[in-house]
Amino acid sequence: MDPEEKRHWRGGPEPDDLRAVLRQWKAPGAPAEIEEQLRQTFRQHRARSRRTTAWLALAAGLTLLVGGASYFSRRQSPSTPTASTEPHAATRSPAPAAAATSAPAEVRPLVRRAALPAPTPAEPEILVEPGQAELIARMSRALNRATWEPGRATTVTPRSESGPVELRNVDIAAVAVSSVRIGPVDLQPIEWPSNDIDLDVDESSIKRSGGGV
Amino acid sequence: MTDAPARRSDEELLQATAAGDEEAFVEIYRRHQDRVYRFAYRMTGSPETARDVTHSCFASLLEAPQRYRARRSGLGTYLCAAARHQSLRHATRAWREPSVAASPDLRPGRGPSPLELVLDDERGRVVRAALLALAPLHREVLILAEYEELDMATIAEIVGAEVGAVKVRLHRARQKLRRALEGYVRGEAAPARVRV
Numbered sequence: 001m002d003p004e005e006k007r008h009w010r011g012g013p014e015p016d017d018l019r020a021v022l023r024q025w026k027a028p029g030a031p032a033e034i035e036e037q038l039r040q041t042f043r044q045h046r047a048r049s050r051r052t053t054a055w056l057a058l059a060a061g062l063t064l065l066v067g068g069a070s071y072f073s074r075r076q077s078p079s080t081p082t083a084s085t086e087p088h089a090a091t092r093s094p095a096p097a098a099a100a101t102s103a104p105a106e107v108r109p110l111v112r113r114a115a116l117p118a119p120t121p122a123e124p125e126i127l128v129e130p131g132q133a134e135l136i137a138r139m140s141r142a143l144n145r146a147t148w149e150p151g152r153a154t155t156v157t158p159r160s161e162s163g164p165v166e167l168r169n170v171d172i173a174a175v176a177v178s179s180v181r182i183g184p185v186d187l188q189p190i191e192w193p194s195n196d197i198d199l200d201v202d203e204s205s206i207k208r209s210g211g212g213v
Numbered sequence: 214m215t216d217a218p219a220r221r222s223d224e225e226l227l228q229a230t231a232a233g234d235e236e237a238f239v240e241i242y243r244r245h246q247d248r249v250y251r252f253a254y255r256m257t258g259s260p261e262t263a264r265d266v267t268h269s270c271f272a273s274l275l276e277a278p279q280r281y282r283a284r285r286s287g288l289g290t291y292l293c294a295a296a297r298h299q300s301l302r303h304a305t306r307a308w309r310e311p312s313v314a315a316s317p318d319l320r321p322g323r324g325p326s327p328l329e330l331v332l333d334d335e336r337g338r339v340v341r342a343a344l345l346a347l348a349p350l351h352r353e354v355l356i357l358a359e360y361e362e363l364d365m366a367t368i369a370e371i372v373g374a375e376v377g378a379v380k381v382r383l384h385r386a387r388q389k390l391r392r393a394l395e396g397y398v399r400g401e402a403a404p405a406r407v408r409v
Binding site for chain 1: 235249268275
């Protein structure tokens with residue numbers, strides 16, 4: 001590689017002979033019509049951007065207008081509770097009368113739940129001896145005569161969540177012990193073991209299980 | 214007052230253009246039009262294509278001004294890179310599909326030419342044909358180095374390559390061009406035919 005070629009390899013200037021030949025091709029200047037076309041392009045672009053800006057400003061103004069109107073209408077309506085937009089100093093605690101009137105609204109769900117039909121719990125079967133059954137029946141009749149006089153309308157509020165049950169001219173004893181079944185009962189005496197526990201343990205079993213002191 | 218925009222920098226003119234100043238935009242165009250148009254013309258060999266490329270490059274300053282980053286390069290370099298990007302498509306298509314008119318018989322007439330102007334035109338036609346016969350990647354670095362006289366770093370920035378790659382392309386472009394214009398370079402009458 002000769003020194004001239006090395007100079008070209010490093011990106012140095014082209015020798016004058018080739019450069020002079022290259023300069024034989026002269027490029028014309030830019031035609032004037034490009035400038036006029038660019039002026040038109042610029043005006044179109046400016047008009048488009050101004051139109052876009054105007055639409056954006058209009059949309060922002062309308063948004064502010066609608067938002068402000070809804071805000072002020074919400075502030076002026078007294079029945080609607082204000083949200084947290086108001087400062088704490090401006091809020092007032094409700095008057096006692098207002099609190100009292102607002103209380104039933106809070107218990108309404110409970111009342112509604114009580115009106116629902118509750119599942120009736122299964123009555124347990126009671127087994128008593130014949131003598132005990134007669135005694136209970138007698139006591140309940142006496143109780144019925146003393147406090148629950150037949151023919152007197154009474155209202156019983158059950159513990160369950162079912163609705164109120166009204167009883168009229170009902171023998172309360174028959175209702176109370178209706179599920180009592182009277183039948184023969186095996187009266188075998190139960191033999192309880194005495195307190196003297198037999199601690200006679202087979203020592204061979206202890207040895208087999210590996211226990212020991 | 215008419216020469217007030219001429220004292221402003223390119224960045225100031227761009228800001229004024231973004232604010233809607235038409236004269237600032239025209240001033241930008243007048244500053245850089247020749248380099249952009251000449252480069253596009255030499256890359257494509259077509260004045261119509263060069264006009265479209267030039268218009269598109271300056272219009273991109275309006276449509277997408279955020280593409281130009283002042284800290285990275287000058288506005289002239291950016292516009293040249295934009296012109297290169299658009300010219301390269303035309304040049305590559307024309308180079309892959311050479312027409313009959315693009316490869317004319319470059320044999321000059323025997324005997325001395327009586328008119329100097331005619332001779333110049335003929336030499337220019339030969340050089341144009343030899344340049345358009347180069348590969349586009351070689352052609353662009355040769356145009357930027359020989360006609361626009363840009364340094365290697367700026368050329369590398371415009372074509373988006375390393376400086377070493379630009380030097381290699383430029384060396385090969387010169388070699389091919391020298392072979393193609395052998396007769397003209399050594400002071401002979403004319404090459405037998407452009408060979409690239």
